[in-house]
Amino acid sequence: KKFNDKKKNLPPGPPPLPIIGNLHQLGHLPHQSLWKLSQQYGPVMFVHLGGIPTVIVSSPSAAREILRTHDLNCCSRPRLLGTGRLSYDYLDIAFVEYGDYWKEVRKISVLELFSAKRIESFRYVREEEVDSMIDSIAKSANSGTPINMSERFMALTADITCRVAFGKAFQGTKFDDGRLMHMVHEGLTMLGSFSASDFFPRFGWIVDRLTGLHSRMEETFRNLDAFYQQVIEEHRNANKSNEENEDIVDLLLKMERDQTEIATIRFKEDNVKAILMDIFLGGVDTAALTLDWTMAELARNPKVMRKAQEEIRSCVGNKKQVVEDDLHKLKYLKLVLKESMRLHPPSVLLIPRETMGHFKLFGYDIEPKTRVQVNVWGIGRDPSLWERPEEFVPERFEDSPIDYKGNHFELLTFGAGRRGCPAILMGMAVVELALANVLHSFDWELPEGMKEGDVSMEEGPGLTVFKKVPLTLMPVRPSHETNV
Numbered sequence: 001k002k003f004n005d006k007k008k009n010l011p012p013g014p015p016p017l018p019i020i021g022n023l024h025q026l027g028h029l030p031h032q033s034l035w036k037l038s039q040q041y042g043p044v045m046f047v048h049l050g051g052i053p054t055v056i057v058s059s060p061s062a063a064r065e066i067l068r069t070h071d072l073n074c075c076s077r078p079r080l081l082g083t084g085r086l087s088y089d090y091l092d093i094a095f096v097e098y099g100d101y102w103k104e105v106r107k108i109s110v111l112e113l114f115s116a117k118r119i120e121s122f123r124y125v126r127e128e129e130v131d132s133m134i135d136s137i138a139k140s141a142n143s144g145t146p147i148n149m150s151e152r153f154m155a156l157t158a159d160i161t162c163r164v165a166f167g168k169a170f171q172g173t174k175f176d177d178g179r180l181m182h183m184v185h186e187g188l189t190m191l192g193s194f195s196a197s198d199f200f201p202r203f204g205w206i207v208d209r210l211t212g213l214h215s216r217m218e219e220t221f222r223n224l225d226a227f228y229q230q231v232i233e234e235h236r237n238a239n240k241s242n243e244e245n246e247d248i249v250d251l252l253l254k255m256e257r258d259q260t261e262i263a264t265i266r267f268k269e270d271n272v273k274a275i276l277m278d279i280f281l282g283g284v285d286t287a288a289l290t291l292d293w294t295m296a297e298l299a300r301n302p303k304v305m306r307k308a309q310e311e312i313r314s315c316v317g318n319k320k321q322v323v324e325d326d327l328h329k330l331k332y333l334k335l336v337l338k339e340s341m342r343l344h345p346p347s348v349l350l351i352p353r354e355t356m357g358h359f360k361l362f363g364y365d366i367e368p369k370t371r372v373q374v375n376v377w378g379i380g381r382d383p384s385l386w387e388r389p390e391e392f393v394p395e396r397f398e399d400s401p402i403d404y405k406g407n408h409f410e411l412l413t414f415g416a417g418r419r420g421c422p423a424i425l426m427g428m429a430v431v432e433l434a435l436a437n438v439l440h441s442f443d444w445e446l447p448e449g450m451k452e453g454d455v456s457m458e459e460g461p462g463l464t465v466f467k468k469v470p471l472t473l474m475p476v477r478p479s480h481e482t483n484v
């Protein structure tokens with residue numbers, strides 16, 4: 001068989017079973033199982049996921065080889081059942097393979113959609129939405145009702161993303177809160193689910209039909225498609241002339257109207273929808289999960305929470321809200337977020353990559369069309385890199401140059417290299433502002449009868465890793481406040 005070719009020096013890995021390879025060893029949280037296996041087989045490990053040869057990388061130096069030295073060889077994406085459907089047959093940015101189309105849409109996205117200028121132009125949206133979240137939390141504080149933080153953060157990032165991308169909040173449309181949230185969640189579960197067709201290219205589709213995965217995926221797709229269709233039609237009918245309030249749909253529709261060609265592909269409605277899908281699935285969940293995990297860690301570590309609050313309150317003083325201009329002063333808050341993203345990167349294995357040519361990695365042969373996954377979660381918890389890795393200690397980043405922008409392979413929350421996240425600024429703008437305000441306006445207590453150690457940190461499965469047990473906390477107006 002090709003993969004057992006004796007002349008090739010393949011990386012070590014657990015022995016595969018016939019047909020399924022190592023799939024039985026993945027468990028329901030593959031990043032955790034793979035991390036355990038890599039303790040035994042090393043930071044460059046070869047596994048067979050069904051019929052797919054896959055290299056799992058789990059050290060900073062190996063990640064640097066993949067994402068920097070050999071980035072050009074490793075920056076394609078595999079074609080998968082979920083990604084194909086949700087990207088309108090690869091018309092998006094995140095899931096399309098490497099090539100001229102990806103290069104062009106990526107360039108446009110960096111220059112137009114996620115540019116510093118555009119992010120700045122949506123500052124008022126972030127400030128308004130965070131304000132309105134704080135107002136609604138204040139109502140719960142007054143009535144003494146605990147809050148489901150996981151839901152609250154999802155609603156916030158969904159609202160902001162909708163206004164930025166679609167020009168309005170989705171409340172009041174026929175896609176109300178709950179339904180939309182369910183759609184995003186389903187979309188990501190589908191992307192994260194290991195479908196048989198992806199591992200058994202010839203016959204797997206039969207299994208997916210039998211298990212119902214195929215029809216679930218179709219339903220998710222149809223729901224999201226109907227949503228984008230409605231948004232697009234509303235924009236066409238609105239006939240806006242003023243460029244000031246231009247949202248992302250306006251911009252994409254302009255490309256369609258101008259009959260823009262991207263690498264010989266005429267930009268059409270499906271291209272618009274595919275990019276909206278990326279923004280939606282890429283932006284809503286990741287930022288919400290980062291907030292959710294951070295608050296959970298703070299609830300378990302009240303000293304850290306207090307230190308962050310003291311910093312914010314002393315910098316911002318008696319102002320009612322923290323605004324974006326205040327954020328650069330909040331040094332400790334930034335350390336808290338780094339520490340949170342070390343332990344809880346939402347995208348635990350990055351988005352799978354696929355190699356395009358042969359190359360050597362630490363002396364091992366890596367063949368073309370090999371899938372590559374970087375275990376960012378494992379790297380963040382490696383005891384040889386981090387002292388007491390399971391503990392939440394933001395101070396470890398004090399005086400450390402390590403950040404998450406793709407130059408430090410110990411902290412790869414946003415990936416790195418050509419395929420790294422193009423929207424780091426956009427994601428962090430929301431996360432920092434929301435966290436600062438939530439900590440500024442309220443003290444946070446655990447629900448009656450719960451202790452710090454009772455906060456569940458259990459993970460749920462998917463392309464992005466969410467808290468299995470939603471976080472519930474009690475907001476309390478800080479005692480120095482009189483304007484309740």
Ligand code: HEM
Nearest residue numbers: 094282283286287347350351414415416419420421423427
């Ligand atoms: C805290 C927030 C976020 C985190 C942690 C995050 C993380 C990631 C990660 C890990 C990747 C894959 C990188 C790789 O394969 O090397 C990625 C790619 C991507 N992200 Fe983000 N992201 C965030 C926010 C956003 C937002 C707000 C958007 C859009 C509005 C976005 C759009 C994308 C796109 C389009 C890609 C695909 C890039 C490509 O394949 O060329 N992300 N992100």
